[in-house]
Amino acid sequence: MATAHSAGKKFRVVIAGGGVAALEAAAALHALAADRTEVTLISPEDSFHLPYAELLEPFAGGAPTEYPTARLAEDLNFEHHADRYRWVNPGDRVVHTTAGVSIEYDALLLASGARRRPRFHNAVTLTTAHMAEQVTALLADVDAGRVRSVALIVPSQPSWPLPLYELALMLSTHAVEHGVELAIHLVTPEDAPLAVLGHNASRDISYLLRSYGISVHAAQHCQVHEPGIVWMHPSGSVLRPDAVIALPELFGSAIPGIPTSAVRGFISVDPHGAVRGLSNVFAAGDATNVPIKHGSIAAAQADAAAGAIAALAGAPVEPKPARLVTHAVLLGARSPIYVRAQVSGDHGSISEVSLTPLWDTGAKLHARYLSPYLQQLDAARATV
16 A cells, blocks of 8 residues: 655546445545545436335335435535546656546545346346335235236346345235235245344344245255246246345446456456555445445445545545444334344444444435434425
8 A cells, every 4th residue: 555645736536436335435435535636426327225225215215315416426525427437647746538538546446336146037127226016016916816926036146136025025914914825935046034134133033034924945046047937046936926126236337447357357356445456446335245235335335445445645544444233224013123233254244233223323225424413414405
């Protein structure tokens, strides 16, 4: 890692991405080194909302809360460059965008997330752009009696399967409330339901799913060669549901100029978020080789990277490695379920489960700097 920046000219930081990791890093740098850094965020998005918030829309009856990027940029003191980055020249410390713009940097943070691809041609793959429409269409078919059984599939790991569990619970509740028959099968390669959150959480969530009449097929990999037929391996069992819904598979972003030695093209980083083999280049969130893809993990990585970048800029900050603790809220049951799990490999080794919040705010997104800021915006909006 390079030495601290000399006094005078501000330290140029480029953040590539517009999701949780990118905005948490921007908020952290604003708090730690606003007077020393000049931050540019490259993202085509003109607003931000919580990951998978669209999943709740058909059940909650309202669109997810959106936060305009222009407002975030003003409050968190970054310049928003509405574009996509295309490739990086680490030698010259330049980011090249899709529109042909070249942006120089002193430190670069890659927080663009993972690429999402459908795994099954004969299934509906949940997508961010159309998730609310996809779930609304499914509910219409359930209510009309056209769908009496559904298979929800986690295609592979690494992934963040919790949204599919929320969908299963919400579908079960919807079916009961509307007096319709619906068999729900959840198929996952995990050893046990949400094993990524540790034994205690997995045990309690397994019991919850059974109480809602949801059948879980764990440690199974699927093939859907034709519509309505799900083959499971290694059990050899076959499901014949009326509808098949799947999460997408996740892959790294494959950025020219950035080494991706990890499986599926994810970026290898050290505990401070530094990209291995490059100077002053960092990465955080779903684009990295950390196996658990979740907002609280992305935020922790972003905090570690922001601390290291602030130190490079000469701020009085001692860089600290990312403390990877998952703070998850499972919705869809009668009450939210709060889980806090220390990450160990691709499992949560120590987990706590509660019906009351296990962290100060109890917010769905747990991020040291971004969450309190978004809550301030929510509170201000509520008073208007």
